[in-house]
Amino acid sequence: MLDNELIRELGRVQPMLLFLGKEVDYTEPQLVQNLRLNLSHIFALEIVVRKEPLTMGELADAMRAKASAMTRVVDGLVERGMVERIYTPADRRVVRLRPTENGKDVAGTIQKQRSEHLLALLKLLDDKNQRKLLEVLKAWQKAIGRK
Numbered sequence: 851m852l853d854n855e856l857i858r859e860l861g862r863v864q865p866m867l868l869f870l871g872k873e874v875d876y877t878e879p880q881l882v883q884n885l886r887l888n889l890s891h892i893f894a895l896e897i898v899v900r901k902e903p904l905t906m907g908e909l910a911d912a913m914r915a916k917a918s919a920m921t922r923v924v925d926g927l928v929e930r931g932m933v934e935r936i937y938t939p940a941d942r943r944v945v946r947l948r949p950t951e952n953g954k955d956v957a958g959t960i961q962k963q964r965s966e967h968l969l970a971l972l973k974l975l976d977d978k979n980q981r982k983l984l985e986v987l988k989a990w991q992k993a994i995g996r997k
Contacts, residue, residue, distance in 0.1 A: 873967070873968070874964070874968065875889065875892075875964075876963070876968075877889075877892055877960050877963060877964065878960075878963050881960070881963070885956065887926075887930070890913075890923045891923060891927055893913060894913060894920070894924065894927060895927055895933065895949065895953055895956065895957050895960075896957050896960070897909055897912045897913065898927075898933055898947050898948070899949045899953065899954055899957040902947065902949055903947060903948045904946060904947055905944065905945065905946055906920050906921070906924065906945055906947065909924070909947060924947060927953065930952075931950055931953070932949065932952055932953030932956055933947050933948065933949055933950065933953050934947070934948055934950055935947060936948055
């Protein structure tokens with residue numbers, strides 16, 4: 851495909867990609883409201899659960915945010931009993947984050963809801979297009995270089 855044609859097509863699908871991004875990050879509104887979580891809390895919690903224990907700097911890198919901005923997010927998760935801070939005895943400036951059992955449960959519930967939501971969306975396509983979509987997404991992920 852020529853660059854100009856590719857740019858035009860990307861311009862047409864960009865709103866769709868933004869919509870799909872929101873669908874991928876879907877969380878049941880009632881759960882979010884009951885737990886008083888926002889998207890930053892959810893994203894941070896999922897990262898802490900996946901990569902524990904990690905430092906504030908590592909969390910900030912994973913979220914593509916400044917470490918100073920993570921303090922408020924982590925404070926909210928600590929207040930809700932989902933994450934705990936672990937101080938290193940040798941150097942109290944180094945703080946590691948670890949999910950609590952409650953945090954792991956909440957992250958699991960969110961992941962389950964998200965998977966069910968995505969499966970329902972994927973089932974809107976016929977079997978052939980489901981497979982095509984998954985193949986394209988895998989190829990794109992490989993090309994981008996993310997695992």
